[in-house]
Amino acid sequence: MNNFLTVARGAGVNKLSFGDNLDVLRRDVPSASVDLIYLDPPFNSQLSYNLLYKTPLQDGPSGQLRAFKDTWSWEEDAASLALDDIRKRDPELFRVLHALQVLLGESDLMAYLVMMSVRLLELRRVLKQDGTLVLHCDPTASHYLKIILDSIFSGNWFKNEIVWLRNVGRSHSKRRLPSNHDTLLMYGGSSAFWNDAFAFLAYDPDNLTDKTKEKYSDVDRDGRQYQLTSLINPNPDRPNLTYEFLGVTRVWRWTRERMQAAYDAGLIVQTAPGRVPRLKRYLDEQRGIPLGDVWTDIRPLNSQADERIGYPTQKPLALLERIIGLTTREQAVVLDPFCGCGTTIHAAERMGRQWIGIDVSYAAILVIQERLSSRLPNAKYEVDGIPSGEAEARALARLDPYIFQQWAVGRVNGQPRGKGADRGIDGEIIYKSGSRSYGSAIISVKAGQNVSPSMLRDLGHVVERENAQLGIFICLNEPTKEMKIEVQRSPIVEIHGRKRHKLQILTVKDLIDNADLGLKTELGFLQAAQEAKSISRRSQPKTRTPQDLRQQPELPPMAIRGKKAVNQVPLDLGDPLLTAQQPKRHRKA
Numbered sequence: 001m002n003n004f005l006t007v008a009r010g011a012g013v014n015k016l017s018f019g020d021n022l023d024v025l026r027r028d029v030p031s032a033s034v035d036l037i038y039l040d041p042p043f044n045s046q047l048s049y050n051l052l053y054k055t056p057l058q059d060g061p062s063g064q065l066r067a068f069k070d071t072w073s074w075e076e077d078a079a080s081l082a083l084d085d086i087r088k089r090d091p092e093l094f095r096v097l098h099a100l101q102v103l104l105g106e107s108d109l110m111a112y113l114v115m116m117s118v119r120l121l122e123l124r125r126v127l128k129q130d131g132t133l134v135l136h137c138d139p140t141a142s143h144y145l146k147i148i149l150d151s152i153f154s155g156n157w158f159k160n161e162i163v164w165l166r167n168v169g170r171s172h173s174k175r176r177l178p179s180n181h182d183t184l185l186m187y188g189g190s191s192a193f194w195n196d197a198f199a200f201l202a203y204d205p206d207n208l209t210d211k212t213k214e215k216y217s218d219v220d221r222d223g224r225q226y227q228l229t230s231l232i233n234p235n236p237d238r239p240n241l242t243y244e245f246l247g248v249t250r251v252w253r254w255t256r257e258r259m260q261a262a263y264d265a266g267l268i269v270q271t272a273p274g275r276v277p278r279l280k281r282y283l284d285e286q287r288g289i290p291l292g293d294v295w296t297d298i299r300p301l302n303s304q305a306d307e308r309i310g311y312p313t314q315k316p317l318a319l320l321e322r323i324i325g326l327t328t329r330e331q332a333v334v335l336d337p338f339c340g341c342g343t344t345i346h347a348a349e350r351m352g353r354q355w356i357g358i359d360v361s362y363a364a365i366l367v368i369q370e371r372l373s374s375r376l377p378n379a380k381y382e383v384d385g386i387p388s389g390e391a392e393a394r395a396l397a398r399l400d401p402y403i404f405q406q407w408a409v410g411r412v413n414g415q416p417r418g419k420g421a422d423r424g425i426d427g428e429i430i431y432k433s434g435s436r437s438y439g440s441a442i443i444s445v446k447a448g449q450n451v452s453p454s455m456l457r458d459l460g461h462v463v464e465r466e467n468a469q470l471g472i473f474i475c476l477n478e479p480t481k482e483m484k485i486e487v488q489r490s491p492i493v494e495i496h497g498r499k500r501h502k503l504q505i506l507t508v509k510d511l512i513d514n515a516d517l518g519l520k521t522e523l524g525f526l527q528a529a530q531e532a533k534s535i536s537r538r539s540q541p542k543t544r545t546p547q548d549l550r551q552q553p554e555l556p557p558m559a560i561r562g563k564k565a566v567n568q569v570p571l572d573l574g575d576p577l578l579t580a581q582q583p584k585r586h587r588k589a
């Protein structure tokens with residue numbers, strides 16, 4: 001999408017890339033360079049996901065920004081082009097896809113599978129021979145994805161299908177059981193790194209099975225549970241380990257010195273004189289219960305969870321920490337090509353791994369940057385694909401005006417507004433005007449070459465209508481004389497002791513050179529998103545059979561870029577999360 005925005009560089013580690021992962025992988029990530037790939041792509045849910053954020057203004061609007069869409073359609077040329085590409089690069093996989101196409105037709109699901117296949121091929125290229133790939137999906141497409149992965153990696157790389165209980169409290173459905181698990185497909189070769197220490201679940205003393213309780217029935221004076229185990233050597237032919245200890249002669253496991261040291265430490269018990277001494281094994285020192293392939297112990301994030309960012313589909317850190325712990329050593333390179341709000345990055349950084357995160361959503365990149373600066377301020381990384389010079393910013397404006405608009409609003413510390421009914425507002429800066437009062441500046445971004453004084457006048461009307469203090473007009477080029485006159489005509493306002501015109505113009509050059517408007521903003525994008533909640537809109541039932549999927553005419557229209565707008569759910573302003581504890585809006589700056 002934005003492949004010209006970045007000058008190709010060698011693969012960097014600790015790198016956040018904005019863009020389509022297919023482009024970024026091909027351009028930036030060398031073959032056999034990654035130890036773990038975790039991918040949590042859209043699942044073909046036919047939903048579009050929005051990131052909600054709130055402003056601190058009681059009567060002010062909250063916003064929503066499209067985070068990403070998960071709607072697929074064969075009608076977009078991309079699917080047939082990708083299929084053709086696969087035919088040339090991997091005839092075996094092409095045959096598999098061809099068979100699936102016979103079954104599924106040119107359906108949405110087939111388009112999704114082709115989109116995934118072309119990326120999975122690229123991911124196989126960048127994975128090291130001793131690396132692991134974990135694909136997070138759900139039953140919507142997991143069985144088809146497994147067929148594809150088996151073809152790409154050869155069946156003997158398949159390690160596990162892990163079931164993660166992602167949701168416990170689902171409401172009852174009268175027609176079928178609720179769907180409350182995700183599927184993680186794990187692939188790795190025979191030399192794949194494996195850290196067994198992560199393959200156990202620590203015992204929970206309050207939740208022991210009857211068998212374990214019975215086994216560890218003895219309790220120390222300090223409350224630690226233990227069992228007594230044998231110290232006798234299974235090999236009777238060890239003359240150097242045969243000696244008398246506490247009046248008992250046996251072939252022991254340990255040398256006399258080691259036995260004595262353990263006894264002095266209180267670890268060896270003789271329950272009565274003449275009885276065979278035994279060793280205390282404490283429950284809290286055991287590795288725990290071997291982890292199976294059904295994971296029920298990692299809870300989904302609830303609305304109160306500290307780590308909750310507000311990004312739709314955010315996964316828990318504990319899930320990623322387990323996967324990273326099991327499959328990588330320190331300093332390993334972890335890649336998440338669909339990194340969302342950066343859970344993999346967060347976990348990898350915390351665990352001393354190197355990382356590469358890629359996402360095509362600008363909202364995701366903004367959120368990750370804030371997540372890292374607020375939670376892991378020492379993290380060092382480079383960001384790729386975001387304009388850092390004037391030429392790149394202009395190129396982005398030409399290529400994707402909507403992303404350009406979000407970038408421009410972000411540069412002045414504003415909060416972007418979603419696509420659609422912005423009523424002349426592309427973003428808003430909320431700044432502190434007193435100890436408990438806020439002011440706001442309305443932002444209007446023009447990504448096109450043609451701008452006129454009338455656009456400034458329109459902005460002036462919006463500023464009046466919204467009772468805001470400032471109007472910021474962002475455009476590509478130097479304003480004309482007439483536009484400057486329009487600014488001069490606007491009233492003077494005083495904010496933070498500085499007098500300025502109510503209307504201001506910033507060019508792309510200003511945004512690159514110095515975008516600081518001197519407004520005391522305090523609500524970052526991440527915090528704003530956390531205080532709202534994510535929503536999604538289901539545009540059709542989630543569980544569909546292949547037969548359903550083949551019946552194209554019955555499907556509701558898909559969102560096709562430039563042809564139909566993606567449905568967005570209007571904000572529910574009655575939601576307590578959005579309206580609670582908001583300071584009063586004071587319009588006077």
Ligand SMILES: C[S@@+](CC[C@H](N)C(=O)[O-])C[C@H]1O[C@@H](n2cnc3c(N)ncnc32)[C@H](O)[C@@H]1O
Pocket residue numbers: 019020021022040041042067068069311312313314315316337338339340341342343344358359360361364
């Ligand atoms: C299910 S979310 C990932 C959530 C993530 N695991 C987390 O914990 O935040 C999927 C992400 O994939 C991104 N995405 C979709 N298509 C993409 C593509 N072609 N390239 C890069 N990212 C993509 C979406 O923008 C979205 O953020």
